[in-house]
Amino acid sequence: MTIQRTISSSEIKKWKRYNGKWVPKVIVGDVRKIIPKLPNNFIDCVITSPPYWMQRDYGHPDQIGREPTPEAYVKEIVHVFELLKPKLKKTATIFLNVGYKYWKEEMILIPEMIAIEMQKHGYMLKNKIIWHKPNAMPTPARNRLNNVYEPVLLFVKREAKEFYYFNLEEVAEKPKTILDYHRLLSLKPEDYLGARVIDSLRYREKMKGIVVGVRYSDSKVYEILVKWNNNTLDWIPLGEPLEKYPEHVNFNCPYCKHVMGYWDILLSIANNNRVICPHCGKLLGTNQNNFPEPILTNNYAKIKEVKEIIVEDVEVKKYITKTPKSSKYLIVGQVFSSSPAGRLAISGEYIVIKRRWKIPQPLIAEYLRFWRIRRRVPIKKLDLILGYRDTAGHWFRKDFGEWGKGGSLPRPADWLKLKKILGFNDTYDRVMTEIIGELQTVKPHEEGKNPGDVWSIKLEQFPGAHFAIFPRNLVEKALKLGCPPNGVVLDPFAGSGTVGEVAMKLGRKAILIELISKYVELIKRRCGVVELIKL
Known part of the structure; x- marks a missing residue:
């Protein structure tokens, strides 16, 4: 289904829904003429793969990719992002996929050339992601190795510095050993007695104390009684050993x-x-x-029966859980590592007071x-x-x-x-x-493992497209990382419309710009419904 209309640049901010999903907007034309018509401070994320240099001839007088030299090609690509800069929000991210090219038997570092020029024009390169292609096309070349990866360059606006949308939790790899840690960190209420407690949050002076009491229900400890070094007593909520604190609100x-x-x-x-x-x-x-x-939630609303243990003359414990007891660092008696396990062997386990x-x-x-x-x-x-x-x-x-x-x-x-x-x-x-006590020990990162900058993702084909399309898995990963829910993602070189299809699936709003009008049919087939607009 196609919705076709002519709108003003201000109306482009109004979005239609179809079956509960945001309908992608498709604009046909030269990206260099269309971008200036977009509103300023509008785009949350750019995910795109422009035509590679000297890869194909699309037969259009305004095409990018047929420039006489690599330098001229790089200049055109960077010019597009110069035009885009005022249209991007301060917190925007850019994922730019550009491949290498062999010319006269020499590998031309086009992605790196683009990165250097982008840095000169107010962008900051945060990552060069390696997109490894397990099913890369074979090469007939016998005098070099087959190129089986392409860079995906991650940029932000330089004025944003470290503040931009980058939600690592969306793509973090969940730990495979979580069940093992549940076993290691399963504690009985009395196990907490004697644990050391440190509070550097509430007051100017650091407070130190030990746990002398617990309140629990069904073996789950909800509060610890801390005897501080000034002999005062304080009941403090205790967090789950494998949860992350502070909690999002x-x-x-x-x-x-x-x-x-x-x-x-x-x-x-x-x-x-x-x-x-x-x-x-x-x-x-x-x-x-x-x-x-x-x-805010209330963890105590459903507690039926609370039991209490108080032992004021308890001995101080260095270790609380089963985690460090088989540590190789304890076995050898010396520590030559700065790893979490090595630090644990030296400092022991303790409870730290954090914001809830x-x-x-x-x-x-x-x-x-x-x-x-x-x-x-x-x-x-x-x-x-x-x-x-x-x-x-x-x-x-x-x-x-x-x-x-x-x-x-x-x-x-x-x-x-x-x-x-x-x-x-x-x-x-x-x-x-509100505060909470968190056990400091070796455990998996609560939000999952950082997936790193090498992404192994297969190439994809789409019926009717006589070229390898932008893989959906790659776009999905970038979109989750760099575009907030309900945010606006732009693909200025839309091709078959992968960004639009994935944006609909993930609840983002897509603007697709494509020079070649025949590709609109591919985009429609992929997305199911599009809004074809003229500015």
Whole structure:
């Protein structure tokens, strides 16, 4: 099915749905003439594979790929991304697949030539991903090895530095040994008694203590009683051994109740400098009642019977779980490694106090700014009242120059003091003050293993396409990594429309630009429905 219409550049932001999926927009024409008509600060991600140099002749006067020299080809490709730069959001990512070319018996490093020129034009190269092709075409050459990989260059805008959308959790490889660790980390309530506890979060001075009591139900420990080095006692919630803390927090829009995630908040502030609901488009944080509302769980709501063990004269333990007891480092008696297992053998296991909730720091900065301005309290006065020097200012910063390194969150104790000074409401009290104990031991990364920069993905064919198409698995991996849900992905050299097909599957909005009009039929077949537009 094809929806065909002529629209203005502002209307391109309006998207149609078909069977619950975003309908890809297809624009036929020269990418260099179409890109200037797109809105600024609009594109979340670019995934594309332009025509390779001297690979095919498409018989079109405006085609890219038939330039007389590699340098001229590189210049055209980089020019496309020069035009794209203002159209990209600050947090955008680019996945650019370009292959090598042999010319006069010599391998031409076209991907590297492009990367160097892109760096000169305001882009930062974050990765050269190696796309290994297990089913690569054989070569008749007998004087060199067959080329069985192509680079996929990952760029971000230089001004973004480290802040851009990159959701590694979406593609992380889940640990295969998770069942083994469940066995090793299955503890009885009394196993925690004597465990060391460190709290560097709540107060300015580091607190040290030991576990002298536990509260549990059905052998699951929910709280530990800590005796601190100042002889005070403190009941603290205990996290699951294989869970990650702080936990992500979702938020409700106070107007439409749309659920916003951690990334929704960060991306909105990074790209718009304010929090805007991605669903209803309302500006949030303009008064005390319209800040995003955190959605928090209560782990104790369903506990029926709580038992308690308290032993105040317990001995201090260096190891708690079964993990280190068979460590080779303990067996040999010496440690020559900086690996987690090696460090564990030296330092032992202990419980560290962490924030319970992972909340976007710029959102808290926006909230504190609102209340500080409302109460007319200078930042220097806050430092004076709280006994700091040049610390309070960091709580009001939401700069993204280097992943928010200029901003910081107040300690839980400081938050309660700020509440008395500024008189703010209870919206973020729980997320800012709730803590949890996390066992520090050797275990798989909770979010999975970083998959690395070598991707082994087979080439694909598509009926009607007389060329190897962009593999769906490759596009899916890049899309999950670099484009937020409901974000806009652009393929300026659409070909058969793989990016559009995968975007529909994953809930992203695709814009496909293609010079050769006959490929529109291939795109329609792949996507099922497209919106063919003219700008």
